[in-house]
Amino acid sequence: MRPRIAIVGAGAVGGYLGGHLARLGHDVTLIDAWPAHVEAIRSQGLRLTGLEDSQNVTVPVPALHLSDVQSLSKQSPVDIAFVSVKSYDTVWATHLIAPHLAPGGFVASLQNCINEPAIASVVGWGRTVGVIAGTYSGELHAPGEIRRTVPLGGTQRVVYAVGEPHGRITARVERIRAMIAEIDSVQATTNLWGERWSKLCVNVMRNGVSAASGLSGNDCDRDDRIRRFSIRLGAEAVRIGQALGYALEPIQKIAPEGLARAGAGDAAALEQADGVLLATLAAGQRSALQRPSMGQDMLKGRQTEIDQINGYVVAEGAKAGLAAPANAALTAVVKRVERGEIPARPENIAGINA
Template identity: 60%
Template structure:
């Protein structure tokens, strides 16, 4: 039986990675607070485009508004919950999904910044993994439409770096690598915190100036 996957926050990053999982036949449920986005995904599927080299596609997805999550109590619990919200929404989003996790289920922080500790404060360190999305350059400007402002990273640049907080390779981390690799290059790292700090330093160099100048 395939793992049941929740994408908590079907924005640019979560929607992009999740769309490829859904297109590959994985059991994925998208959970999002933006009503228009949820309705667009339900009606038309999730459309993904790239700046170059990759043909656009649209895949049917199962999407629910976060206010409908209580209905999931009637079904099979989630084995994997990708937390893809903004950092300031991490804690409440994890609290929200926690009760719908399977006994052996766990959360994956697919976010910028360092949110593993926040998630662990809700579900415990044994139920947390981290994933860095490097130079993924995706955006969600129109409901139901995700655009990547580049082509694929592929062999030239490893986009997803998946790791356990303790650094040891595990079977569940390898499973997350497999899922992420459906959308672009992915690898297992034994240095999650080093990857996190590297991404943070890179963001600090450019994000502030971009915000100030509107670039």
């Protein structure tokens, strides 16, 4: 019998995965805070598009607004709840779905940042799993429409990773892995925390600079000053992650130690890291429409996750006795843009990276 699945947060990440699981016949209910999005899914289905026409599909799937979640009490309990809201909404979102979990049900964080501790504070560590969308990128383009902006992983790269906080490969990890494998490339990992911090390093390099500059992901990489600054950001995050004891994975195809040296001014390492980022740009592996999630939030006038990404690196660095001046400076700039004190523009990054 297939598990009953709830997706709390049916945006670019949760909605994409939930929609495709529903397409494959899984018992999925989407839950979201945006009334227009919920109504569009109810009336027209969820439209999922990719970089190729063969990836475009409209899926009928049940959708609930937050105010309707209590109706789940009249249905079968939820076996797997994927929480895919913004990091600052994690605790209340977990509280929202927790009463509807089956006795053996659990919650999986399908989010940026490191939110397993927040989920565990509500349901306990024994009911907490991590799912990392490592190389996925997409956007909630319009109500009821989610657009993927990077290719499928295939045999070229692993897009998703699933792991337990304690590092063992369990039956439930394998169950989620098998479900996602029908959609995209995925692996079960014994290194959830190292994978999480490595993805955090990617977000540190890409999200805040897009939000502060107003540029797309590709345009950030085309700008020499922004690209070099992103390397500094990633280098600080790597050194802090190493100090905290995480076993880091390659970050945007760059070895962690090489990235750290590049950000510290090692000329050879910087040339290599720069070359990797430029090669990815030249290969056209991201759509011209791709914009990191924080950049999307800024355009939509929404609260960003700057405190949970670059600001989190600064805070964790302080615990380890390491400063992260580039991340601290970017955090301050993004907050100024967020408050409307300054516009998003490339000069914001140039001013930091002088």
